[in-house]
Amino acid sequence: MFKFASCDGCQLTLLDCEDELLPLAGEVDIAHFLEASSAVDPGPYDLSLVEGSVTTPADAERIREVRAASRHLVTIGACATAGGVQALRNFADVEEFARTVYAEPRYVETLATSTPISAHVPVDFELRGCPIDRGQLLEVITAFLRGRKPDIPDHSVCFACKRRGTVCVTVAHGTPCLGPVTHAGCGALCPAFGRGCYGCFGPARSTNLPAYIPVLRRDGMDDRDVERFLHTYNAAAFEDPAVREGQP
Structure with missing residues (x-):
């Protein structure tokens, strides 16, 4: 599980699974999930879940590294799939925001836009929501464990x-x-x-x-x-x- 620009709500959805989380943990080795543990395995990874949008040059570089280390990459939540609330910056002057908020804006490294993960690397599946639905998240993880396509409704x-x-x-x-x-x-x-x-x-x-x-x-x-x-x-x-x- 990797975090980019986000509120952590989608990661918490997984942690909130409670009764379902223990059986799931028995099926996988959790290699990188800083919200849950400081233990980190350098990879490569069979399945990477990515929360958050790309808002800095460092983000853009890091998501390429995550993609290179991942057999499958799934984006979760509105930030990762569609830029999130922070993508409202795309329609305004980010430099003006920085001057207004920060005393020393020259020390702030940020992009003019907030973009979904798919704008930077190939994505194998997108799970929508702000936050995501826990049942849908479990279905996506189960589907990749079993080697099938996730059964997520595509209607309105x-x-x-x-x-x-x-x-x-x-x-x-x-x-x-x-x-x-x-x-x-x-x-x-x-x-x-x-x-x-x-x-x-x-x-x-x-x-x-x-x-x-x-x-x-x-x-x-x-x-x-x-x-x-x-x-x-x-x-x-x-x-x-x-x-x-x-x-x-």
Whole structure:
């Protein structure tokens, strides 16, 4: 398990597995997981889980080293798969931020952007979420242990709402919701409590943003509101032309 720019929430999801963690630990040798142990094996590794985005020159170099030492590399969480909240810097002046926050900004080494791991090295699988779902994480690890493809749903949050019997908050109340264009995995938690989806699992592969943006405008959002709504958790995902154009 390797950490880049992130809050550690996705690593904690694995540690929070509790009852499932001990059987899993019996199946693998944990070689590098600083959140859990200071013991480190230099590798090579059969499976590397990577949390966090690339935000510094050192990050960009280190992820290449991790990739070279890994037979399989899986990115976990919104930061690693889509830049995370910190990718909001991609739409602003990072030098101005540094001057405002730091007394000596010349000592701060940072990139102008926060980018997903896949922008720097090949990735074998991406697990979405802010944070990730523990059941999905266990499925991904199990799949790689067994040499099969992970069975992770690729539909939108709307499917989960229908399974739960949750009334559509947009249709019933005019509440802005990103459920129709967001990857499933959260169990439709926010709509189940009467709140619109915030898109923390990133854009679904079948996303058709051009068709859905007029719905958000109908619910009272202007162009700036729509842009901010889309960029919160997975800002860099919408820099991908395929996502912007609604392509798989």
